Amino acid sequence: MPDYLVQFNNISKFFGKVIALKDVTMRLKKGEIMCLLGDNGAGKSTLIKTLAGVHKPDEGEIIFEDNKIVFDSPKDALDIGIGTVYQDLALVPLMSVTRNFFMGREPQKGFPFLKTFDVEKANKIAADRMGQIGIDVRDPSQAVGTMSGGERQCLAISRAIYFGAKVLVLDEPTSALGVHQASMVLKYIVKAASEGLAVILITHNVHHAYPVGNSFTVLNRGKSMGTFQKKDISREKLLSMMAGGEELDKLEVELQEMDRIHKKN
Amino acid sequence: MSLKSKSISSKSSLNEDERLKKISPLRVLLNRPELGALGGSILVFIFFGIVAGDTGMFSAYGMLNFLDVSANLGIIAIAAAMLMIGGEFDLSIGSMIGFAGICIAIPAIYWGWPLWMSIVFAFAMAVLVGYFNGIMVVKTGLPSFIVTLAMLFILRGLTLAITRLITGRTQVPGLRVLIEDDPLAWLFATDTFKWLFTWLGSLKLIELRTDGTPLATGIPPSVIWFIALTLFATWILMKTRYGNWIFASGGDKVGATNVGVPVGRVKISLFIGTAVASTIFACIQVLDAGSADTMRGTLKELEAIAAAVVGGCLLTGGYGSAIGAAFGAIIFGTVSMGIFYTDVDTDWFKVFLGAMMLIAVVFNNYIRKKVTESK
Numbered sequence: 001m002p003d004y005l006v007q008f009n010n011i012s013k014f015f016g017k018v019i020a021l022k023d024v025t026m027r028l029k030k031g032e033i034m035c036l037l038g039d040n041g042a043g044k045s046t047l048i049k050t051l052a053g054v055h056k057p058d059e060g061e062i063i064f065e066d067n068k069i070v071f072d073s074p075k076d077a078l079d080i081g082i083g084t085v086y087q088d089l090a091l092v093p094l095m096s097v098t099r100n101f102f103m104g105r106e107p108q109k110g111f112p113f114l115k116t117f118d119v120e121k122a123n124k125i126a127a128d129r130m131g132q133i134g135i136d137v138r139d140p141s142q143a144v145g146t147m148s149g150g151e152r153q154c155l156a157i158s159r160a161i162y163f164g165a166k167v168l169v170l171d172e173p174t175s176a177l178g179v180h181q182a183s184m185v186l187k188y189i190v191k192a193a194s195e196g197l198a199v200i201l202i203t204h205n206v207h208h209a210y211p212v213g214n215s216f217t218v219l220n221r222g223k224s225m226g227t228f229q230k231k232d233i234s235r236e237k238l239l240s241m242m243a244g245g246e247e248l249d250k251l252e253v254e255l256q257e258m259d260r261i262h263k264k265n
Numbered sequence: 266m267s268l269k270s271k272s273i274s275s276k277s278s279l280n281e282d283e284r285l286k287k288i289s290p291l292r293v294l295l296n297r298p299e300l301g302a303l304g305g306s307i308l309v310f311i312f313f314g315i316v317a318g319d320t321g322m323f324s325a326y327g328m329l330n331f332l333d334v335s336a337n338l339g340i341i342a343i344a345a346a347m348l349m350i351g352g353e354f355d356l357s358i359g360s361m362i363g364f365a366g367i368c369i370a371i372p373a374i375y376w377g378w379p380l381w382m383s384i385v386f387a388f389a390m391a392v393l394v395g396y397f398n399g400i401m402v403v404k405t406g407l408p409s410f411i412v413t414l415a416m417l418f419i420l421r422g423l424t425l426a427i428t429r430l431i432t433g434r435t436q437v438p439g440l441r442v443l444i445e446d447d448p449l450a451w452l453f454a455t456d457t458f459k460w461l462f463t464w465l466g467s468l469k470l471i472e473l474r475t476d477g478t479p480l481a482t483g484i485p486p487s488v489i490w491f492i493a494l495t496l497f498a499t500w501i502l503m504k505t506r507y508g509n510w511i512f513a514s515g516g517d518k519v520g521a522t523n524v525g526v527p528v529g530r531v532k533i534s535l536f537i538g539t540a541v542a543s544t545i546f547a548c549i550q551v552l553d554a555g556s557a558d559t560m561r562g563t564l565k566e567l568e569a570i571a572a573a574v575v576g577g578c579l580l581t582g583g584y585g586s587a588i589g590a591a592f593g594a595i596i597f598g599t600v601s602m603g604i605f606y607t608d609v610d611t612d613w614f615k616v617f618l619g620a621m622m623l624i625a626v627v628f629n630n631y632i633r634k635k636v637t638e639s640k
Contacts, residue, residue, distance in 0.1 A: 088519070090523040090524050092517045092583060094633070095516055095583070099513075103513050103520075104525035105524070106509050116504045117508065119503075
């Protein structure tokens with residue numbers, strides 16, 4: 001049996017009568033990128049929140065490094081090393097890169113009761129970390145608002161890694177980005193995985209997921225349609241599974257029909 | 266892939282210095298929130314230098330006069346600015362000033378408490394009021410505008426009702442005799458650097474009274490408090506973890522909470538800050554005048570917010586500076602006193618105040634767009 005870093009086994013979550021998730025299983029090794037694919041309403045958000053410790057699963061278990069874990073709060077998840085980067089990124093545009101990077105976890109220096117925020121050290125670390133991923137922070141005291149969307153996404157990911165994430169959960173990191181920006185973020189995700197992190201990449205964009213993913217879990221109406229290794233599945237197959245397959249086929253038939261009628265007239 | 270990004274990063278670090286130079290000093294300045302207020306202060310001084318340069322406004326006595334007014338406003342403006350950076354308003358500042366005044370005067374005059382004890386009592390009440398404002402805003406999620414507007418009425422009403430109930434009047438005089446030998450009151454009632462003024466007077470460098478003592482006797486306590494609070498607030502905002510939490514709480518409440526900033530605690534402490542600053546203001550005024558008046562501090566909350574806005578604070582929170590608010594207060598103080606030295610009717614002061622604030626808001630908005638502009 002391969003040694004998994006983290007396992008989510010048969011996770012189910014119910015909200016009253018609504019079955020938001022049913023028997024979802026995901027297992028990740030170090031350095032693996034698993035893409036979680038699903039259309040809107042497939043249960044992606046619920047699953048993320050369960051991974052991040054916001055929701056407690058009603059059924060199933062989470063096993064981290066061979067220990068069974070129960071999260072009582074998002075902080076518990078953070079503490080064991082599951083870093084979640086939400087779509088809103090938790091960045092304040094008006095604040096500087098450094099101040100955002102260390103928001104809530106500022107390095108301090110000085111004496112007890114007279115501790116100061118070690119701005120020099122923070123600036124250095126922030127610029128360093130951003131430099132490592134090829135983002136040229138001209139001045140770490142510049143406002144985050146001046147950065148591009150891709151750079152902001154990288155900043156948020158970089159922050160999660162710096163503060164000890166071993167499993168990265170990324171919620172639609174490329175959805176609001178252009179091609180160039182998205183490729184910058186994807187490149188960084190691959191780099192993070194190559195350094196030993198396990199990454200769960202949540203997206204509905206197969207074209208972004210397929211090139212970087214090692215395995216793919218497809219979620220549809222709260223249920224997992226299975227996890228597939230890259231060699232076992234094609235991009236087109238994934239796409240059709242996500243949308244419920246038949247629906248797209250039906251659409252195609254209808255479009256052909258319309259085209260035919262159109263030509264006839 | 267990782268090799269590739271490393272080569273990019275080494276290139277970028279070479280680029281760094283080169284690109285830093287391209288930012289003009291003007292842009293760096295423009296990115297500072299206090300720029301507008303600093304420029305405004307200079308303009309105001311130049312204006313009065315020309316219009317009222319020979320009227321005694323800029324004599325030692327005249328300067329202390331407008332500095333005293335600026336400093337009093339500055340004390341509350343700085344606290345209001347910090348709260349605004351934290352994303353909230355406090356409209357109860359003015360009422361708190363009146364309330365703190367009678368919290369000092371009634372125990373001291375009617376209940377026979379020592380003055381220091383009444384002062385401590387007033388500060389304790391301020392902490393309570395601030396805590397109540399804060400917890401209401403944090404727990405209910407209501408806009409602080411509404412919560413503190415309610416507090417504005419409640420406190421002013423309480424002040425009036427309690428004072429009339431106990432004293433039968435709306436003023437409580439007779440505090441001056443209690444100041445001497447009090448272990449605490451000197452903090453709010455002592456002119457400092459008297460020796461300097463006596464010395465300057467003996468050299469005939471400043472105006473003298475007919476009996477030979479200088480007209481300006483020393484730096485009023487408000488100015489010392491004002492300078493100390495400006496430095497303290499700036500230190501907090503720029504140099505401490507708590508300062509970063511203030512910016513974060515005001516900038517994005519949800520985001521800040523997600524990364525572990527105790528937003529609720531930060532906001533409550535800032536509300537306590539404005540109430541305590543109002544009480545410092547009240548102590549200085551009450552001890553200076555020797556009496557408390559139930560109407561003290563009326564409309565001061567709006568002046569404090571105006572000074573904070575002129576000083577570069579955004580109404581939406583997350584941006585601003587204490588130094589900016591200090592300059593904002595200096596602008597208002599200088600104009601409100603300086604107008605007496607000109608031929609302009611003092612009625613025009615409010616017109617100026619409003620216009621100044623409008624210009625500041627438009628300017629701030631422009632700056633914010635600049636700062637958050639995406640490439």
